[in-house]
Amino acid sequence: MRRSSWCDGGRRSRAHRGARRGPGSSGPRRNAGRAVLTKPTVSIVIPSYNRLHSIASTLRMLAHQTFKDWEVVVVDDGSAIDPSSAFPTLAPHCRLIRLDRNQGPSAARNAGVRASRGRFVAFLDSDDEWLPEKLELQLAAVLASADPDSVLCYTQTKVVESESAFSIQPSRGIAAGENPADYLFLEQGFAQTSSFFVSRKLALAIGFDEQLRQYEDYLFFISARLHIVGYIFLQAPLSVWNNDSRSDRLSCGSGKSIANATLLASRAGAGFGRKAYLRFLMTHLGVDLVRRDPKFGLALAAEAIWARAVTPRYVMRQILRAILPDDVYSRLRGDRKVKGQMN
Structure with a gap:
């Protein structure tokens, strides 16, 4: 039997134990008194670029998730320092994928989704945080929907700008039939990648635009409307976006930012x-x-x-x-x- 660790779960939460098993279900099955581990229910995809120092604390944070049937797929986006030497001690059961060159967060997330084994995928940036109950609450909400494989679940986010300044966003979720671009930009909406929870099937269908190095989370949220039956919003700040600590953020107003903004509008098409x-x-x-x-x-x-x-x-x-x-x-x-x- 595979050794259980805080890095890829080993037991299931009450919410998952109570869910009806189906063809897409996963988790431990009992066979003649022995636990036979199948594919995890959730794959946590973490893109990383020159952030080995933050990966360790991120993995320790995940140990406190109340839902335990998950795996971690860390995608190193061509970092200057090979991070593989640290993983045997940091997280022996986490999988590390290395891209041969820096391709941006969208390419890293897409690679992580392709490598994932879970029915569902949750995205987490290496310097962001989750509250302990995030996965459990999102999984329960998705499984309670009519079509769990065709919904995008997201939560409120605590946006930290500095030690003394933060906000909780958004104040409400997207309404049925509401244009997602109008919701995000005209109606004070908000959607950040580390709050997203979707089926692997849906994540593959939508994908992150690999030409975008900025605003890719907005495009993912807007493009989802073509693939999903609905959005599920949890009005609780279950993720924390540390917006003041990103050394790799692009400068707003630069040529790259304007180019990314133009590309976002082009990709979103009539929906924008x-x-x-x-x-x-x-x-x-x-x-x-x-x-x-x-x-x-x-x-x-x-x-x-x-x-x-x-x-x-x-x-x-x-x-x-x-x-x-x-x-x-x-x-x-x-x-x-x-x-x-x-x-």
């Missing part, structure tokens, strides 16, 4: 209307566009106001943020996160 796109640009790139190219940035702001994608007050706040030093702007707003604003 002009009004939602203008709101997206103002939210994610507006401040830096005003700083780098005031004429273009202000023209974009005027168009966004005319389209009623943003309010004049919102634009004034963006302009103040662009022209004032960061510490002055933070003091001006009391270092409080503006509700619904994604930066």
Whole structure:
């Protein structure tokens, strides 16, 4: 019998024990008094790039999940240092996949999904966190749906900007029939990869766009509408996005960011209307566009106001943020996160 460890589960939670077994079910089966381990129920896919130091703490954090029938697939995205030497001591039962060159988080996640063995996939970035009950609650919600293999489950996220500033997003889930791009950018919605829980079948069908190095989580969420019967939202902050600690984040307003924004709109197609796109640009790139190219940035702001994608007050706040030093702007707003604003 395979040795149980905190890295790939070994027992099942109450929620899973109570679920009806079917062709896609997994977990320990009893045979003549011996446990015969089958495929895990959930595969946790973790992309990593030069973050070996954070992988160890991430794996220790996963030990506290109340649901235990899972595996971990760590995908190293061409890191400069070979991380394989650390894995025998860190997590002997976790699987490590190495890409021969850096291809970006989308390619790493896709490789992890292809290598996964579970019926369901949960995505986790190496510097993000989960609350202990995340997998158990999401699995229970998905299994309670009419078609567990065709839903995307996501949760509220605690967005940490600094030691003193954080927000809980979103305030509500997407409504039935609501356009996902409108939900994300016009209705103060929010969707972050480390909160996603889907079937492996669905993850393969949607996929992460490997040309995008930014905003790939938005495109995954928007594109899901073509493959799913519905979204499931858990109104509890079960994941933590440490938005202040990412040394590999792209600079907003750079040529790459604008190119990624344009590609996102192109890939999303008819599902991404002009009004939602203008709101997206103002939210994610507006401040830096005003700083780098005031004429273009202000023209974009005027168009966004005319389209009623943003309010004049919102634009004034963006302009103040662009022209004032960061510490002055933070003091001006009391270092409080503006509700619904994604930066």
